[in-house]
Amino acid sequence: MEFKTFVFYFLAMTLIYAAARVVTLRNPVHAALHLVLAFFSASGVWMLLEAEFLAVALVFVYVGSVAVLFLFVVMMFDVGADHLREGFRKNLPVAALVASLMLIEMGCTLWLRFSTSAERALPHAGAGYSNVKVVGRLLFTQYAYPFELASVVLLTGVVAAVALTLRGRRAGRSANPSEQTLVNPRDRIRVVEMRLDRPGAENDLKGGE
Template sequence: MTEVLFYVFSAVLLIAGLMVITAKNPVHAALYLVLSFFTGAMLWMLMQAEFLAVSLVVVYVGAVMVLFLFVVMMLDINFEELRKGFWKFVPLASVVAAIMAVEMVLILTHPAAGLKAVTIAERAPDYNNVRDLGVQIYTTYFLPFQLAAFLLLVGMIAAIALTLRKRKNTKFQNPGQQVKVKRNDRLRIVKVDSEPKPTFEAPKPAAEGQGEGQA
């Protein structure tokens, strides 16, 4: 059953990744990317790496994708203009993707990589994958981990810088001027003279002759 689920989630992940790059609507592409993240988290769960699965959902789906959608909607990019040469570069992109896939398979299957499958029976009773992951990150892979964190920080700063560009007819507030404001700048007391109270005269009774003629 585990192998069946692995192939099902892998197929969904490949289809979702393909739809990310072929969807015309950027919001739809982002939703397909969310689906790929979820299926990737399920694959981590099958490998009993619960911490990585939860981190993938919380960090990427809950934070990165929200930031991505925010940037896409704020930049107002003409995606139809960008996709004009999409099919022109598909053959070259396919060759590059195939080469990268072959390289990853060769690296993961090479004996020098030191990667081997570990069953549940071979693990110690007090084994904790979170502790093992922390030891590997902050000892063996400390510099690559810091480099990845720096790249994410640069990407976040770039996204903020792009969204803060000035636009025509954009209303904004200056916090510095709001702090320096005084009472007299916002409030003005105007003294208005009171108007005289209007007087109403009682209607005069009509004359007796005029009343009979009207009747």
């Protein structure tokens, strides 16, 4: 076995293990960390395919920002994932059956198709070949329209997030000294005479609260 093949299998198995743990772990923080591991292994696979730019972009964008954001969210809100697992045990047998059937069918189809085709050697690029240049060129020529659309999707995300969360400007908690000095004691407290010897006074007290 060539060393490259060994590296590929190692990365692929790590990827599958990590991805499986993301959905099976109980602790959301651990799940997010396994997601990071999955991203790393995927970027390793891309590195093997000599797509260095994409590999680095995956690490920068997904590990560097998206996964960290996940971790922030998970840590800041106490995400109790337990209610999501209600019925997990009940539905597991049927789900497992359907999933394994699909997996076997997919495996058979794809195996039959691709096992016979000989492994094609990757077109080997010269030393002066720049990944970034090629991706950039494609992005701004052939894929200019989809690229612009993706930017509109991001704009929509921003607008939707603001529309869903902004509740107007909230008054700050700082005190305003000039208003404080102008306050009149009579606005703040009012002394009311309460006679407790009157019958039914206890009810008045309760109702007055």
